[in-house]
Amino acid sequence: MASISMDEVQKAFGKVIAVDHLNLDIQDGEFFTFLGPSGCGKTTTLRMIAGFYYPTKGVVRFGEKDMTRVPPEKRNTGMVFQNYALFPHMTVFENVAFGLRVRKVSKAELKERVRDVLQKVRLDPYAERQVSQLSGGQQQRVALARALVIEPEILLLDEPLSNLDAKLRDEMRSEILRLQKEYNITTIYVTHDQAEALSMSDRIAVFNVGVCHQIGTPSDIYNEPANDFVARFIGDINLWPVTIQHVQQDFLLVHIQNGEDITELTVKNTTLPDEGDQEKKLALSIRPESITVSSQERDGVNMIKGTIEEVHFFGSTIHLVVRDGELTYKVNTLNNGGATSFQVGSDAWIELPSEQMRVIPIVSGDSS
Amino acid sequence: MASISMDEVQKAFGKVIAVDHLNLDIQDGEFFTFLGPSGCGKTTTLRMIAGFYYPTKGVVRFGEKDMTRVPPEKRNTGMVFQNYALFPHMTVFENVAFGLRVRKVSKAELKERVRDVLQKVRLDPYAERQVSQLSGGQQQRVALARALVIEPEILLLDEPLSNLDAKLRDEMRSEILRLQKEYNITTIYVTHDQAEALSMSDRIAVFNVGVCHQIGTPSDIYNEPANDFVARFIGDINLWPVTIQHVQQDFLLVHIQNGEDITELTVKNTTLPDEGDQEKKLALSIRPESITVSSQERDGVNMIKGTIEEVHFFGSTIHLVVRDGELTYKVNTLNNGGATSFQVGSDAWIELPSEQMRVIPIVSGDSS
Amino acid sequence: MMKNRDTRLTIFLLIPVLLVLVAYVLYPSLRTLIESLHKDGVWTFSHYSDFFTQESKTNLEALWNSVYISLLSVLFSALIGIPLAFIFNRYDFPGRSFFASAAIMPIVLPSLVGVMAFMFLYGETGLIPNAIKDLFGLDDVPFKIGGVSGILIVHAYTMYVYFYMTVSSAIHKIDPSLEEAAYNLGASRFKVFWRVTFPLLTPAIVAASLLVFMISMASFSAPFLLAGGYRVLSLQIYFSKINGDMEVAATQSVILSIVSISFLLFMRWYQNRKDYRMASKGIGAHRSEVSNPIMKWSLVVTGIIGVIILLLPHLTILLLSLVPDGTWTWQTYPTVFNGENYRLLFEDPNVFKPLKNSLILSVVATAGNFVFGVIASYVLVKRKFVGKSFVDILVMIPWALPATVIGMNLIFAFNEPTIFSFGQILVGTFWILPLAYFIRHIPLVVRSTNAVLEQLDDSIEEASRSLGAKWFYTFRKVILPLIMPGVLAGTLLSFVESVGEFPTSVLLYTLSNRPISIEIMNQLRMFNMGQAAAYGMIQIALIALVLFISHKFFGVKAEKSLS
Amino acid sequence: NSEKEVVTETAKEEKPTLEEKVVVYSPHGKDILSKFEQQFEEKYQIDVEWLDMGSQEILDRIRSEKNNPQADVWWGAPSVNFDQAKDEGLLKPYAPSYSSSLAEGFHDPEWHWSGTSQTPEVIMYNTKELSKEEAPKDWDELLDSKWKDEIIIRYPLASGTMRTIFSAMIYRDFKDSNDPAAGYDWLTKLDANTKEYAANPEMMYNKVAKGEGALSVWAMPDVVMLKENKNYPFEFIIPESGTPVLTEGIAIVNDSPHPKAAEAFYEFVNTPEAAKILAEEFYRIPTRDDIDGLPAWITETEIKAMDIDWKVFQENSDTWMKHWDENIKSGEKEIKE
Ligand SMILES: Nc1ncnc2c1ncn2[C@@H]1O[C@H](COP(=O)(O)OP(=O)(O)OP(=O)(O)O)[C@@H](O)[C@H]1O
Numbered sequence A, B: 001m002a003s004i005s006m007d008e009v010q011k012a013f014g015k016v017i018a019v020d021h022l023n024l025d026i027q028d029g030e031f032f033t034f035l036g037p038s039g040c041g042k043t044t045t046l047r048m049i050a051g052f053y054y055p056t057k058g059v060v061r062f063g064e065k066d067m068t069r070v071p072p073e074k075r076n077t078g079m080v081f082q083n084y085a086l087f088p089h090m091t092v093f094e095n096v097a098f099g100l101r102v103r104k105v106s107k108a109e110l111k112e113r114v115r116d117v118l119q120k121v122r123l124d125p126y127a128e129r130q131v132s133q134l135s136g137g138q139q140q141r142v143a144l145a146r147a148l149v150i151e152p153e154i155l156l157l158d159e160p161l162s163n164l165d166a167k168l169r170d171e172m173r174s175e176i177l178r179l180q181k182e183y184n185i186t187t188i189y190v191t192h193d194q195a196e197a198l199s200m201s202d203r204i205a206v207f208n209v210g211v212c213h214q215i216g217t218p219s220d221i222y223n224e225p226a227n228d229f230v231a232r233f234i235g236d237i238n239l240w241p242v243t244i245q246h247v248q249q250d251f252l253l254v255h256i257q258n259g260e261d262i263t264e265l266t267v268k269n270t271t272l273p274d275e276g277d278q279e280k281k282l283a284l285s286i287r288p289e290s291i292t293v294s295s296q297e298r299d300g301v302n303m304i305k306g307t308i309e310e311v312h313f314f315g316s317t318i319h320l321v322v323r324d325g326e327l328t329y330k331v332n333t334l335n336n337g338g339a340t341s342f343q344v345g346s347d348a349w350i351e352l353p354s355e356q357m358r359v360i361p362i363v364s365g366d367s368s
Numbered sequence C: 001m002m003k004n005r006d007t008r009l010t011i012f013l014l015i016p017v018l019l020v021l022v023a024y025v026l027y028p029s030l031r032t033l034i035e036s037l038h039k040d041g042v043w044t045f046s047h048y049s050d051f052f053t054q055e056s057k058t059n060l061e062a063l064w065n066s067v068y069i070s071l072l073s074v075l076f077s078a079l080i081g082i083p084l085a086f087i088f089n090r091y092d093f094p095g096r097s098f099f100a101s102a103a104i105m106p107i108v109l110p111s112l113v114g115v116m117a118f119m120f121l122y123g124e125t126g127l128i129p130n131a132i133k134d135l136f137g138l139d140d141v142p143f144k145i146g147g148v149s150g151i152l153i154v155h156a157y158t159m160y161v162y163f164y165m166t167v168s169s170a171i172h173k174i175d176p177s178l179e180e181a182a183y184n185l186g187a188s189r190f191k192v193f194w195r196v197t198f199p200l201l202t203p204a205i206v207a208a209s210l211l212v213f214m215i216s217m218a219s220f221s222a223p224f225l226l227a228g229g230y231r232v233l234s235l236q237i238y239f240s241k242i243n244g245d246m247e248v249a250a251t252q253s254v255i256l257s258i259v260s261i262s263f264l265l266f267m268r269w270y271q272n273r274k275d276y277r278m279a280s281k282g283i284g285a286h287r288s289e290v291s292n293p294i295m296k297w298s299l300v301v302t303g304i305i306g307v308i309i310l311l312l313p314h315l316t317i318l319l320l321s322l323v324p325d326g327t328w329t330w331q332t333y334p335t336v337f338n339g340e341n342y343r344l345l346f347e348d349p350n351v352f353k354p355l356k357n358s359l360i361l362s363v364v365a366t367a368g369n370f371v372f373g374v375i376a377s378y379v380l381v382k383r384k385f386v387g388k389s390f391v392d393i394l395v396m397i398p399w400a401l402p403a404t405v406i407g408m409n410l411i412f413a414f415n416e417p418t419i420f421s422f423g424q425i426l427v428g429t430f431w432i433l434p435l436a437y438f439i440r441h442i443p444l445v446v447r448s449t450n451a452v453l454e455q456l457d458d459s460i461e462e463a464s465r466s467l468g469a470k471w472f473y474t475f476r477k478v479i480l481p482l483i484m485p486g487v488l489a490g491t492l493l494s495f496v497e498s499v500g501e502f503p504t505s506v507l508l509y510t511l512s513n514r515p516i517s518i519e520i521m522n523q524l525r526m527f528n529m530g531q532a533a534a535y536g537m538i539q540i541a542l543i544a545l546v547l548f549i550s551h552k553f554f555g556v557k558a559e560k561s562l563s
Numbered sequence D: 001n002s003e004k005e006v007v008t009e010t011a012k013e014e015k016p017t018l019e020e021k022v023v024v025y026s027p028h029g030k031d032i033l034s035k036f037e038q039q040f041e042e043k044y045q046i047d048v049e050w051l052d053m054g055s056q057e058i059l060d061r062i063r064s065e066k067n068n069p070q071a072d073v074w075w076g077a078p079s080v081n082f083d084q085a086k087d088e089g090l091l092k093p094y095a096p097s098y099s100s101s102l103a104e105g106f107h108d109p110e111w112h113w114s115g116t117s118q119t120p121e122v123i124m125y126n127t128k129e130l131s132k133e134e135a136p137k138d139w140d141e142l143l144d145s146k147w148k149d150e151i152i153i154r155y156p157l158a159s160g161t162m163r164t165i166f167s168a169m170i171y172r173d174f175k176d177s178n179d180p181a182a183g184y185d186w187l188t189k190l191d192a193n194t195k196e197y198a199a200n201p202e203m204m205y206n207k208v209a210k211g212e213g214a215l216s217v218w219a220m221p222d223v224v225m226l227k228e229n230k231n232y233p234f235e236f237i238i239p240e241s242g243t244p245v246l247t248e249g250i251a252i253v254n255d256s257p258h259p260k261a262a263e264a265f266y267e268f269v270n271t272p273e274a275a276k277i278l279a280e281e282f283y284r285i286p287t288r289d290d291i292d293g294l295p296a297w298i299t300e301t302e303i304k305a306m307d308i309d310w311k312v313f314q315e316n317s318d319t320w321m322k323h324w325d326e327n328i329k330s331g332e333k334e335i336k337e
């Protein structure tokens, strides 16, 4: 009974509207992620679910029950606060044990469970420390442990891993997922790490300045972004203003302005936007890793010859910028030995696979 | 005159030794990154440089000058605190202006510079807000702006971007780099984002539990990790205990235990560890993205046939786990259409290029 | 706003607070107000118009003097209290905890004996000026206190403790990384103090300023004893009362309260312009180790010397108590010392009765203050409701009104059965005194608790509640321990004040609960300076003991939440 | 009090007519009160409870307890205070058995109070500073400019003694002219010579004793007591032209809870024996004219009492004092830096 629904929720702080017209339905046991730029209203939404803010308008329900004005302690949610909110007067152990004490768990079980969760967040040697004697990441893990140990119906995680190193973050992620599945905990997760969001979530909601732009599965969001904001926000993307020249059975013929010239491309038809959106300006999108690149001459549809303008080394991958006239193409390729042959200034042949391109409406004001 | 050197520095909190035997030389104008797991002593080191902690032992120098016991206000460092440490009684503007006020910058210039830096961190509309009315990421940006605006000789950034979304993080990164280059600011950066560390830094120091394991350029660290801890910590890696069978002119012949069997591989000679380290246990390392994988049968040196055990979708890349007998190989490949042919359970042929493998000493106790 | 559990909780908490305030503060005060609006049995403002149009302008002069003295008292108390709080809380040195406790001793000084000790010390024939005179062979005493300077010195001396206590408890709540950030941005020690630490202490300083301002406005003993005829409003009230002009006294009291309340509203406005909740991420309690040894030790030496000076009056009382009556009259220095006064005192089999009474009364009243203060403060700081300013004013009224007026109010209100006293006549019973102490000291606990509560990050409470803790549990286990230093500061002050309380005691005590301050007063009235001093010493010892015990038993807990 | 248990046991049989205790409000202080408590308890076997506080406070308190009186006897206060209380209906008339031995001025016409002792006001001086010859002999000599900054006066508003003296100075002329102007003038001159107004008696004693000033005006019994008991270098002079003599009295509180015991106590403290003790040990001059063997300092001192209509005092003294406070008291004196 821990599905969550928000119905036309708005939250205003004085004149600032932090969240507006929000409609969400989160299933029981779902792992749901909020994604969006800094200040877009993620924490605010989370806090309305936890009961720390009352919505200015709208209704919050858990299952069928209207929870809009139920106080936080009656909601059985576990929350990791963005700023941790640890109890400064308690040791690590006491911080974590707090929720269990409240629940009148027996002494022995309490000890057992706290030890257990501390082990999971790799803090068992620190149990008796005052929280002020911990490093930033250690404090964050205490916050995480404190929320996890009570195995709540709903878990609200506000950037719970932001201060952890990659390895630990991996471990914590699996731990959260394991717990979530094991106890069927409805989880709402706020993160800025897109890879994390994409790999962990059942569904994702993408926010911008108080408004939710798209809700969908990771591959929906990634592969079929609803608009240019979502496309741009999730991962790297190539976006060009586009005009549709011709609609065929299977293919669209589209034109991109390239300085004086025009680059013509064929795109698979499936991605034509809805009627309503066709009024808006449109953009053509393709992920940099969908573009294949070669330093040898190649031939084919949507094949473009350009010169390599930038090369960035990113560990396992290499990011290139390829220029053809006025247009630049971001291209990602694997760093597998051979890749080192890409040199700034040398020629490159890139192919834009027609089934990887999408035509989407433009909603953001700027086009940076 | 803003090179920094630390000489045999130790910092103990009571019985806890947070940093030990630390020797660092950071050049004037260098972008230097501290990398290491949570609680390894990064913040502590930074705080010793800023002057908030005095080392229990050892010396801190800026240029030739012994700064070990110079008070922080005399050090001309700008710091972004891990916990932001914003002044709650001041507005955003006042927070940022604080350092300039202290420096007696003229009213007009102050206003100009604060506006300017606020624009850079995308907070100009929030100048008159109280900091308690900002979101987490906005607060972090105020902290960043506050440190940047004074254009200090030394910039100390303790996870300054951890709560920002990827796009903003990118922008902030370039802003930091631009400022750093423009004013030749010696910068020490703490981050948990390895990609960030690798792409931004001139050099990186990798810490673990108070000890510095390796200092080097990003590609040194990535491609030639000093030991298994560094290798494991930076990026994903395949590591197997290894015994050297045979040393040739150019190649080593190494054996990996594979259950009852033995997998024999040839490795380029250049990576043989130093004499001293040969006493220790050794491991063979290769990055997952250096392994090439194919679903078609292939032939060659160090070619291994296995079955695909796991497939993880990570946006632009796909991570596979391939098993051959008792050994598992982590393999990363690009998500370029064709990759979807990798199915759990199907056969895969992987190649371990001999020039991409390294033999390194094992220092960590466990081998998880 | 719609009804929901949180508003209900607010209301639930507010009701007892309001009940107490209305019954024991508003209702009695209204009687004063009504009294002031009467002349010869008819309703009129004539007392007020008289006040302002009076020919000799004495009332206006007194009003102005009161305000002027009070403002200066606030200033001087702050100048002593805040630095001391800093030195004793920021630096560690041998004996720190002793000196830190000793620094609150001035408040222990029985008011009359205390002021007299001052005269013995610094008056024209006082020990210190004469000692200096004799030492350096001067013709005249180099300085003496008296008049306004005397009042101010005594005020600063006794009232800096409010600053000291509230600031001490608030200093620990400041996230050290904020100061570090300021240092890091290049701010000098002074700048950091002035621009960061000091503003962050605003809630504490506001609390203390209010307490000091109001208590100086209402202060009686010091102007009475020191200023001869220097006119201040509190004395005018007293004289009006002595002259039998109850209505004029009431009018003057109302005007005094209005001034105090205006100050309260001004301070509230000042404080509310900004936010003082330290909501940085995580717990940034890295104790800064920055210290400049020369600076540190010079501060420490200053602090220690300061405390010694602060303890001189106590030593004088000790001295007085050891000088048998009649051996230090015209002599510049006393010559005979013995335990005669103590012997006389202890010959009385009832000597400990007033002590016991004082203790019981104070404990009862302080316990009430503790419970009420914490709840009221929480409601005032952390809950939203209409009429907050009004409640805030009610809370402060007992401090704004002169103690005698409070006493009179209580007499008016409770010498007949009322529902607030459960149909009993309270005047002449045991309970009237603890009630009076309780009312008097409501503002102390509320204010000092406010000071720490204002700094508390709300998300701590939220965290607890999201973990399922009911409000009360959260309050007990999370909020209370965190604000304990402030609460204890206030409670301790109110206890100490109760033990020495005189002006309302003298109006309300009965045979069965006669407290120690009355005993001292009576000794004084009989010119038994020595025995009065001996009694004073006993009182000081008693309070010191309580301080010691509370330090031993509560201090540990309080300290933990400080680290 | 503490002896209650012991007392109540025996009380029943012996004096069944008296209530179990008597409550006394008195400013006379512990020494006197304890002594009389002990003697009374011995004689009547009932408990005496006393509260000692200033006379003004007693008046306040009896007023505030009007609705449920706690006290039986009010022992010790200037007659003006009693008159005031009488006007407010706080006192019960009682004519004691020794009423015949009290002169006219020593009791209330309706016996709401009667006098127990008399207090002449005197000029007091420091014997270390002045010899008997140098000291001023009469009120008017105080105005001599040679005493400038030598006079220390207890701040008069809060002091019954001082109010009496100041009022008397005004009254000297007022009784004929019905105009206080001459008196005000006199007080202005006194003010000019006054060095300081001490806030309470102790401070005044201390300042005079230590020589901050050499002169003061005060009540005679106190001066004697200080000189005899406390070794203060004080001596007094009774102004030649006459001095106000306060009558201190005793009264029974209206609706007192223990009226019988109250009467017994009333009688007890003004028996000849008691009056003698008071005179010998506590320097109180009795009002009764039938007491023999009084100490020399009483019999040898010639007191010329000023003829005073206390009613006039009672009616006017508030106004006079207010005027003094607001218009006469010099402004500079108050701000002594
Ligand atoms: N005041 C203190 N008392 C005791 N131990 C401390 C104190 N401060 C830090 N430590 C310990 O020192 C170690 C290093 O802390 P530090 O803050 O430098 O870690 P860090 O590398 O910054 O970690 P993170 O990435 O989590 O912020 C940690 O194990 C921490 O628990």
Ligand SMILES: Nc1ncnc2c1ncn2[C@@H]1O[C@H](COP(=O)(O)OP(=O)(O)OP(=O)(O)O)[C@@H](O)[C@H]1O
Residues within 6 Å of the ligand: A013, A016, A017, A018, A036, A037, A038, A039, A040, A041, A042, A043, A044, A045, A082, B132, B133, B134, B135, B136, B137, B138, B163
């Ligand atoms: N108390 C407040 N008063 C006014 N505005 C506020 C308040 N709290 C938040 N806001 C504003 O509301 C918006 C949403 O804030 P919120 O904390 O929900 O952002 P967020 O999505 O969590 O951002 P971040 O990723 O940076 O934490 C922000 O622009 C913020 O400035």
Ligand SMILES: [Fe+3]
Residues within 6 Å of the ligand: D001, D002, D003, D004, D037, D047, D048, D049
């Ligand atoms: Fe008794």
Ligand SMILES: [Mg+2]
Residues within 6 Å of the ligand: A042, A043, A044, A082, A158, B135, B136, B137
């Ligand atoms: Mg947030």
Ligand SMILES: [Mg+2]
Residues within 6 Å of the ligand: A135, A136, A137, B042, B043, B044, B082, B158
């Ligand atoms: Mg850290």
